Amino acid sequence: MRILWFSHRDIKYPSSGGAEKTIYEVGRRLVLKGNEMKWFSVAADSLPVAETISGIDIVRLPSNILAHVYAPIILRKEKYDVVVDDMAHAVPWGSENFSHSKGTVFFRHLHRRSLKGQVSMPKAFLLSGIEALYPFLYRRWPFVTESESSIQDLENLGIEKRRIAKIYPGLGENDFLTFDKTETPSLVYFGGMRDYKRPWEPLYVLKELINAYQDIHLFMVGSGLSLQNVKEICQNTGLSRYVTFTGRLSDEELKQLVGRSWVNIHSSVTEGFGLSIVEASALGTPTVAYDVPGVNETVEDGKNGALVEEGNRKMMAESIMRIIGQYSDWWVKSSIDAARKYSWEKTARAWDKHLQTIV
Secondary structure (H helix, E strand, O other), X not given: OEEEEEOOOOOOOOOOOHHHHHXXXXXXXXXXXXXXEEEEEEOOOOOOOEEEEOOEEEEEEOOHHHHHHHHHXXXXXXXXXXXXXXXXXXXXXXXXXXXXXXXXXXXXXXXXXOOEXXXXXXHHHHHHHHHOOHHHHOOOOXXXXXXXXXXXXXXXXXXXXXXXXXXXXXXXXXXXXXXXXXXXXXXXXXXXXXXXXXXXXXXXXXXHHOOOOOOOEEEEEXXXXXXXXXXXXXXXXXXXXXXXXXXXXXXXXXXXXXXXXXXXEEOOOOOOOOHHHHHHHHOOOOEXXXXXXXXXXXXXXXXXXXXXOOOOHXXXXXXXXXXXXXXXXXHHHHHHHHHOOOOHHHHHHHHHHHHHHHO
């Protein structure tokens, strides 16, 4: 197959995350199976206009706006066997209306739940309205999503269930590693520094834990628009000596830090799928998370962590204390066992099968 994949970010984009990792891991395996793949994304920093990574031809368009202007031209200029419109961002590509090729839509989650704090209120209203148009922009193409909650989101928008396939993201064998835990209790947050991820929540939870564990430490990983605000909250709440801000880490550094931590904290408003949670599980680290869409399918309560009532910091702190109080190799082994069901090989095979049925 000749595959064209539209996405606003690619694997080298400065703020790339789980969405882009999924495209990359699936794409490189599709290429290894003899397919061709061209990945159109948006330019950033000093990244080249075009490059090939793991057999995937990446072309970066000048800006988010121009990417949508060029997309119809690209679709008419060259014939592809199948087109994938990636909806990791709210604004749709609408390729079904411009392309003679067949295609599919990769839907992650309903953005209207995550827009607060990221964009202005008028823009949030506009983007929420655009999401409501998905059934009209895509009348025939099937959808792929990663969780039951996202399937429900699509059905609520008016997409028939028969047009929706669920394909989980995965893990590679190199993601399954074990490290010695820190001598004293340590927590890690690596869920992203954007408002809908609520990266300040771990700080307030930490404040609840200090009386019980004077030697506890929290590692905050990543960079982004919310980072400065989180640092100010840390300073204002007197938590500076209990917290380390690491910035962005290499994959190897991140794995070691997460693997050595006792508990991963996840505080997002919503997710298409909690990939960072299963990544932590593969490293033997349980997660305590708010019970929100997408996340509640990746945390198996009592096996690789705990789910707590949405926004209940006290309950989150109590769950962390219970895990720390009973910590043993059992949590490490149980978390790894929970992650074993996820495999990039299985994910890529499912995508290959899905695309073949379209072609």
